[in-house]
Amino acid sequence: MDLRELQAVLFDMDGTLVTSDASVERAWTTWASEYGVSAAEVLSQAHGAPAESTVDRMLPGFDEVARSTAAARQLELQYDDLSDVVAAPGAFEVLAALDGLPWAVVTSADLRLAKARLGAAGIDPPLLVTIEDISRGKPDPEGYLRAAELLDVDPQYCLVVEDAEVGLAAGRAAGARTAALKGLDGDFKLRDLHDLVTLLNRSLLNRSGE
Known part of the structure; x- marks a missing residue:
């Protein structure tokens, strides 16, 4: 897909549009202490994935009730921890650069x-797909496929913007092109969202010149 064919952009939330890594890490560190597991191991696996998936990997012997309770506790630790949660650098600029293109947020939260x-x-997405809207979280493509369906766009004409490998895997499995942050590999590698602004502006300029 040439970006001139782009019809929608699907953003991850944490670490992509929203700078919340510190909040996420504080919650998982506290959770790990409460459940007697290694915080370092939890943090190496948790980013971008649904809480239930991390609970399954860290505490495989838990039954369904204990699993749900543990996942709910992890989310509870994050709800009010918003003191340093802000828009990621370039977030507002990239949303402005979409110039009317449909977009959505697809998150494991x-x-x-x-x-x-x-x-x-301060971000109000026109479409928000959360873990509660799907049955299988990242790296399963269901969330991104659901967003594309709701936007009435073929996934192959969507760009998935992610900062975690599980999210990039979900985007690839959905058939979308991927833009990767934090040094990860995608169809487009971004230092930050300002790089995506440049790509979008170039794409729209080329499109108007056709």
């Missing part, structure tokens, strides 16, 4: 946490 973080960052 639940609705309450997603709204709290996006609200703290």
Whole structure:
């Protein structure tokens, strides 16, 4: 896909549109202490993935009730921890650069946490797909496929913007092109969202010149 064919942009939330890594890490560190597991190991696996998936990997012997309780506790630790949650550098600029293109946020957070973080960052997406809207979280493509469906755009004409490998895997599996932050590999590698602004502006300029 040439970006001139782009019809929609699907953003991850934490670490992509919203700078919340510190809040995420504080919550998982506290959670790890409460459940007696290694904080370092939890943090190496948790970013970008649904809480339930991390609980499954760290505490594989838990039954469904204990699993749900542990995942709910992890989210509870994050709901009110918003003191340093802000829009990521370049977030407002990239949303302005979309110039009318449909866009959505697809996150492994639940609705309450997603709204709290996006609200703290001052971002109001036209479409928000959370873990509660799907049955399988990242790296499964269901969330990105659901967003593309709701936007009425073929996934192959979507660009998924992510900062975690599980999210990039979900985007690839959905058939979308990927833009990767934090030194990860995608179809487009971004130092930050300002690089995506440049790509979008170039794409729109080329499109208008056709």
